[in-house]
Amino acid sequence: MEVIIKADYKQMSAEAAARIADLVYHQPNAVLGLATGSTPLGLYKELIRLHRDDGLDFSKVITFNLDEYVGLPASHEQSYNYFMKDNLFDHINVNPSNIHVPNGMASDIEAYCLWYEDEIEAYGGIDLQILGIGSDGHIAFNEPASSLGSRTRLKTLTKQTIDDNARFFDDPTEVPHYAITMGVGTIMEAKTCILLASGKGKADTVAKAIEGPVTALITASALQLHPDAVFILDEEAASSLELHDYYQWVYENKPE
Numbered sequence: 001m002e003v004i005i006k007a008d009y010k011q012m013s014a015e016a017a018a019r020i021a022d023l024v025y026h027q028p029n030a031v032l033g034l035a036t037g038s039t040p041l042g043l044y045k046e047l048i049r050l051h052r053d054d055g056l057d058f059s060k061v062i063t064f065n066l067d068e069y070v071g072l073p074a075s076h077e078q079s080y081n082y083f084m085k086d087n088l089f090d091h092i093n094v095n096p097s098n099i100h101v102p103n104g105m106a107s108d109i110e111a112y113c114l115w116y117e118d119e120i121e122a123y124g125g126i127d128l129q130i131l132g133i134g135s136d137g138h139i140a141f142n143e144p145a146s147s148l149g150s151r152t153r154l155k156t157l158t159k160q161t162i163d164d165n166a167r168f169f170d171d172p173t174e175v176p177h178y179a180i181t182m183g184v185g186t187i188m189e190a191k192t193c194i195l196l197a198s199g200k201g202k203a204d205t206v207a208k209a210i211e212g213p214v215t216a217l218i219t220a221s222a223l224q225l226h227p228d229a230v231f232i233l234d235e236e237a238a239s240s241l242e243l244h245d246y247y248q249w250v251y252e253n254k255p256e
């Protein structure tokens with residue numbers, strides 16, 4: 001595991017964007033796993049800038065998103081389909097037929113989830129997966145007690161996640177109670193996982209994920225078992241880490 005601590009949100013976002021840009025530059029048909037939430041917004045802004053100013057080319061890139069609310073059509077402003085179009089896809093030259101965001105309106109959810117898994121496999125798996133972390137330690141919508149071997153499936157959201165995400169909805173009672181989400185097992189098969197976290201509010205959860213036991217109660221802790229997991233944090237999100245100074249030292253003394 002690599003833990004990278006950046007001074008602030010802007011630098012955290014720039015570090016993640018540089019890693020994606022490097023991958024796409026060397027492998028134009030890379031398969032990117034993408035996340036929603038407020039945390040990756042700075043990363044997406046930077047990717048848009050790199051596309052506009054430096055010509056970063058997404059025309060052959062394939063994308064798979066982690067999750068989507070059940071019951072929200074792609075046209076709904078709070079759907080993750082809408083979020084991705086609005087905050088990234090409409091501003092870069094990704095080919096719409098290369099974009100995959102789960103369909104929250106699928107009529108047969110079980111069959112749809114199997115198809116989503118097959119589709120990831122058909123493209124050779126995810127090269128680089130971007131992740132945020134929920135305040136209860138979840139990655140994607142893998143709520144506490146999700147199997148660490150889980151695959152894409154229907155998941156019931158916790159009260160805490162519903163409350164956390166209510167801030168995006170005009171009417172808090174509109175927050176869906178179910179989601180389609182890639183499983184922890186699906187995420188663990190990505191070649192590289194980059195988890196971003198920012199702000200004091202995430203500090204204790206981040207410390208549990210990195211330094212606590214591997215447990216289904218904090219599904220982000222499964223990344224401790226991943227061969228290439230990178231946590232990119234800002235100072236506030238890193239502020240509860242016991243080995244904070246050691247991670248900094250390792251980063252500064254990285255062999256060439």
Ligand code: GLP
Binds near residue numbers: 037141
């Ligand atoms: C939702 C998403 C997660 C995201 C989390 C944190 O639950 N399903 O993928 O990591 O929110 O969101 P934020 O970045 O807004 O704190």
